[in-house]
Amino acid sequence: MTGENDPFVQLQQVTLTYGQGEKTVAALGETNLKIGKGDFVALVGPSGCGKSTILKLVTGLITASSGWVFVAGREVGAEPVRVGMAFQNPTMLPWLSIRDNVMLPLKIVPPFRQQFRAKRKTEFRDRADALLKQVGLAGFGDKFPWQLSGGMLQRASLCRALIHDPQLLMLDEPFGALDQFTREELWAIMQDLWMTRRPTVLLVTHDLKEAGYLANRVCVMRARPGRIVEDCHVDLPRPRTIEMTYEPGFVSLTQRLRELIVSARAPDAAKTEVPA
């Protein structure tokens, strides 16, 4: 299931520091991480521990200070890997209808972009509508972003992240700003989307229940410098249900994760200086 022998994403002795000279801040200490193709990995930890940094390294938005980031067997950026991203803020373009927002990646990413003019009113349109239907937004394609609620926008944002069949899906606290019920509903939708399409997913969250429910592996991180301190496998059958999250096995898992984060924070709180 984890496919660690043939990783799709691999971080090898990666570090990241900001600033120069004496003012350097280590955002990410030496980090090693392997993610198998089609796996679902969650990164949890306190804020400022470099969760989002790992996401940005893997998508090539920032470059590592040292070490190597490999995606699809080659250094990041060398291989044209299709990437989808969704953030806490849905960042829909207000001048486009929901359907056009969802179709945006098709306009940008090859091989779709060459066909965009020809197929945007036929095949691509149906594709967007089908995806919107899957997340419960059937019939909302012609609406504009301001006419939808936050939860609905977040669903649309997931559609936009998935429309171009990404091999790699990056989720940066996409459910963070939603209420509990909407969140749980979207977890189920997310699991459904993952199971039908099987992209390699990297989810950043600070919700342990969310991490345990969605991911195959949960990586616990600590801050200053950010590093992965624990890598837990979640061996629950799929599709998982919200009821499962109340069972003893799941509760003890989240408790263990919680303790790991708290104990990772404890020695850190005493230290004021960043180790060089």
Next chain:
Amino acid sequence: MKAINRRRLQSAAVIIGFFLLWELICVVFHVKEIVLPRPSQILTTLWLQAPAIWPHTVQTLYTTLVGFGLGILTGVFLGVLIGSSRLAYDVGYPLLIGFSSIPKVAVVPIFVLWFGAGTVPAVLTAMIMSMFPIVVNVATGLATTEPELEDVMKALRATKLDILTNVGLPRAMPYFFASLKVSVTLAFVGTVIAETVASNRGIGNLMMIASSSFDVPLVFAGLLVLAVLGVGLYAIFSVIEGRVIGWAKRKDDFALG
């Protein structure tokens, strides 16, 4: 619908009331025509002198529109350049602010020196006056793109041009239209300044000649023509704005269309 009609009626009443008050004050205080003509006198002059005023009006409108058009082109070009490049921003902004601080009246003689008196200096003055707000607004619209949105685009391996056309420019549209409404009136100011200084045609020139012969009602008639032209163009751009960027105002009829 009724509420809208009532609002329109009210604003029309206030505007007409302003002119009636003006008329009344002139009559009550016996204000001389040479100091401040009554609105009725201005309208009479406008009516009687219409054949003489008309060619000047056409000339001014033509000059303004050409200058404004050029102002939009150069303004958008410079705005995109400054808004999307750090270097251009650092170099361009101080230059631009310095340039726009220069009184445009002072520039007209230079244009006359280069191109001779007539339409060309007026077009250029209208252009440089209308350009500045467009540059600033387009640049601001581009520079304030959400970083997360840019991340989404970059993760899709979008080129700079992709980001500009799909995110930057549409985002800058409300800023652009806001600046157009300011710029179009500034273009009129530029035209009239140049016409006053160095031209033998246009409303500016007409007003110059009228004031030198103390024909104050004709001067005011010229002002009225300018005001009407300005309001007209402003209204046209407001309508276009509503059509193009209804999303920014969350207009429901935009959503349905």
